[in-house]
Amino acid sequence: MTNNQSTKRLIGIFAVGATLLAVVAIAGLVFSTMGTFLVKGAPHLSWSLLSEAPRNNNTEGGIFPAIYGTTLLVLIMTLLGVPIGTITAIYLSEYTRPNAVFPRIIRFAVNTLAGVPSIVFGLFGLGFFVQFVGRGMDTALGNDTALFGQPALIWAAATLAALTLPVVIVSVEEALRTVPREMREGSLALGATRWQTIWKIVLPNSTTGILTGAILAIGRGAGEVAPILFTGAVYSLPQLPDGITSQFMHLGYHLFVLSTQSPDVDKTLPLQYATTLVLLGLTFTLNFSATFIRSRLRQRQMGR
Amino acid sequence: MESEQTQGITPPSDISSKKSSSQEHPFVRRKSNLGERIIERGIALVGGIAVVLIFLILLFVLRESIPLFFQPESKAIGAKSAQTDKNAQKASNDETLKPDIYNPDIILNSAESETIFVPEVYNPDVSLPTQVSSVSASAPVPEEEQDESISLANVLGNAWQPVSTRPKFGILPLIIGTAKTTIVAVLIGAPLGILAALYAAFFVPRRLKEFIKPMVEMLAGLPSVVIGFFCLMTIGSFLQTLFGLDFRLNAVVGGIGLSIAVIPIVFTITEDALSAVPKSLLEASLAMGATTWESAYKVMLPAAFPGVFAAVLLGIGRAFGETMIALMATGNAAMLSASFADPVRTFSATIGAEMGEVIWGSPHYSMLFFLGVLLFLFSFTLNAITELFIKERLAKKLQGG
Structure with a gap:
């Protein structure tokens, strides 16, 4: 009996220990990645890196065009994706009952969209936006040379907008749900129509949520490289992109090419670590501000 | 609708x-x-745009891959791809290469090389049906030989050599490569994610509680290209010196990298599933005299099992669809080997690596899109299973139980 008891204790210690070990392993992963990039990247961060253009076949100089291209890309992506995602969320939470068929189909599609591999979005961007829409526009406008029918900033942004759509929809819908039912009912009882209620009551009270969705989408979109591989990103450019049809440099793509296809990988190693740090800084700032806003939002909801 | x-x-x-x-x-x-x-x-x-988007993705990825399997369109697309490619140039004055996949291309290229062989990068292959039909009529291609070359046997073969005079599009090495990295990723990532979620739900001291979730979110926030870079630079060398491996980049390194992407997904969904189990189950179990770990492992985990299963499935989906990590950390050699210490090439990495250099409209191009279709269908199936089957079952179990 005592033997049985001690075996049970041992299993218990083992069972709890295994979970603790898993957490320690994850913490190890987080700290080793962060530590590596901080230690190896921080010494090479400088103002000239952030502000200068690359020189000598991208082996020297700064990464300003890549930062500029990434910023421009996520900006256009946000302008394209966030309105659509917000409207979808409004439709799902304000105009439909949760158990009706069509909203369930939409939810299924949103979840499926979130699970589609990012490289497939890249193929979709190439096959649909560049080849179909872009060339269609060229034909319609009568362009002799390919203006829209080539990889470009606008197509990369559209592809990323499609990729980040689920992120926006889910977080905006969550935000819309934090608006209390009483406020909607009060508005409707005072004679406002449903659209007036949404426009004047629900949306102003969920702007933070929409902001969170946008920030999360940007954080996700800024780090994705696979979808823009064939839809507009290039390794080096003579000048900054000057329109939505030009190609652009991108931090993540820059890092990828520097570390795998550069003729002299070792020489650019400091540049690679510094680029990684800039990219991480960008995505983490965005993600943490989103998490912060969201936790404030949840507290507000709890407080009621 | x-x-x-x-x-x-x-x-x-x-x-x-x-x-x-x-x-x-x-x-x-x-x-x-x-x-x-x-x-x-x-x-x-x-x-409804999300629904439309799903259909568009399938439609247009499929549309670009269709020429691979249907003759007339293959001819048409091939004819349009008069491009500055080394294959085409090499073969343009070599008529003996007839029984080849690239056959339509090659012959038509030779026929057109004077007229269309301009340094234009993108061919308007959608807008030129009339020209195409005239061209393919002027350069007839032996039908039987073509049927042979674009056969299923080629696609199911065991060599992936898309850029050669006699290209081979055998997807078997890619399947094996993808399976190897996915297995490693899930074997590492799923237990870590599930156990960490159990710890966070039942055993965590109060002071640490606010610490675990942000940590996992940090892991989730790592861009995949950064994870790939980390594997390439650090994990690869580390494992090589530790075990004395022949190859610095191999299936295990890629799998470890992918597991970094898998852990947050498994953790989050498992945690959701555990918190969806009614508290009364835990309380009843504890009241019956069970210890915390017994309650966690024998009551709560089985109750949340469908959710955990869904977490693992979605983890698999992430692992096999992930591109940048696989592209940077697996070595990218389409080898037919059972060893996990050999370099591998996955589906998504193949698309990512080769789409940049391929001629638009060539069989190789269509083949890459076909790989995309396979990826899409696989992820769609996994997702449909979790959505329609598992979540429903979980809801029923928790409500009915």
Whole structure:
């Protein structure tokens, strides 16, 4: 009996220990990645890196065009994706009952969209936006040379907008749900129509949520490289992109090419670590501000 | 679907029509109602965009891959791809290469090389049907030989050599490569994610509670290209010196990298599933005299099992679809080997690596899109299983139980 008891204790210690070990392993992963990039990247961060253009076949100089291209890309992506995602969320939470068929189909599609591999979005961007829409526009406008029918900033942004759509929809819908039912009912009882209620009551009270969705989408979109591989990103450019049809440099793509296809990988190693740090800084700032806003939002909801 | 949309909008228009009948400002009211009705119709239309997007993705990825399997279009696309490719140039004056996959290309290239062989990078392959048909009529291609070359045997073969005079599109090495990295990733990532979620749910000291979730979110926030870079630079060398491996980049290194992407997914979904189990189960178990770990492992985990299963499935989906990590950390050699210490090449990495250099419209191009179709279908299936089967079952189990 005592033997049985001690075996049970041992299993218990083992069972709890295994979970603790898993957490320690994850913490190890987080700290080793962060530590590596901080230690190896921080010494090479400088103002000239952030502000200068690359020189000598991208082996020297700064990464300003890549930062500029990434910023421009996520900006256009946000302008394209966030309105659509917000409207979808409004439709799902304000105009439909949760158990009706069509909203369930939409939810299924949103979840499926979130699970589609990012490289497939890249193929979709190439096959649909560049080849179909872009060339269609060229034909319609009568362009002799390919203006829209080539990889470009606008197509990369559209592809990323499609990729980040689920992120926006889910977080905006969550935000819309934090608006209390009483406020909607009060508005409707005072004679406002449903659209007036949404426009004047629900949306102003969920702007933070929409902001969170946008920030999360940007954080996700800024780090994705696979979808823009064939839809507009290039390794080096003579000048900054000057329109939505030009190609652009991108931090993540820059890092990828520097570390795998550069003729002299070792020489650019400091540049690679510094680029990684800039990219991480960008995505983490965005993600943490989103998490912060969201936790404030949840507290507000709890407080009621 | 149309009827569903209108159903969704019916309540607001009902309300507004009642309002307009209440005599106060009939004219003004009605005008705004019309505007609102348009807005609401618009919202319903935009709401369906996610559904449309899914269809568009499948449609257009499939559309680009179809020429691979259907003769007429293969000819057509091939004809349009008169491009500055080394294959085409090499073969343009070599008529002996006839029984080849690239055959239509090659012959037509030679026929057209004077006229269309301009340094134009993108061919308008959608907008030129008339020219194409005339070209393919002027350069007849032996049908039987073509049927042989684009056969299923080639696709199911065991060599992936897309860029050669006699290209081989055997996807077997890619399947094996993808399977190897996915297995490693899930074997590492799933237990870590599940156990960490158990710890966070049941065993965590109060002080650490606010610490674990941000940590996992940090891991989730790592861009995949950064994870790939980390594997390439650090994990690869580390494992090589530790075990004395022949190859610095191999299936295990890639798998470890992918597991970094898998852990947050498994953790989050498992945690959701555990917190969806009613607290009364845990309380009952503890009240019966079970210890915390017994309650966690023997009551709560089985109760949340469908959710955990869904977490693992979605983890698999992430692992096999992930591109940048696989592209940077697996070594990218399409080898047919069972060893996990050999370099591998996955589906997604193949698309990522080769699409940049391929001729638009060539069989190779179509083949890469076909790989994309396979990826899409696989992820769609996994997702459909979790959505339709597992979540339903979980809900039923927790409500009925």
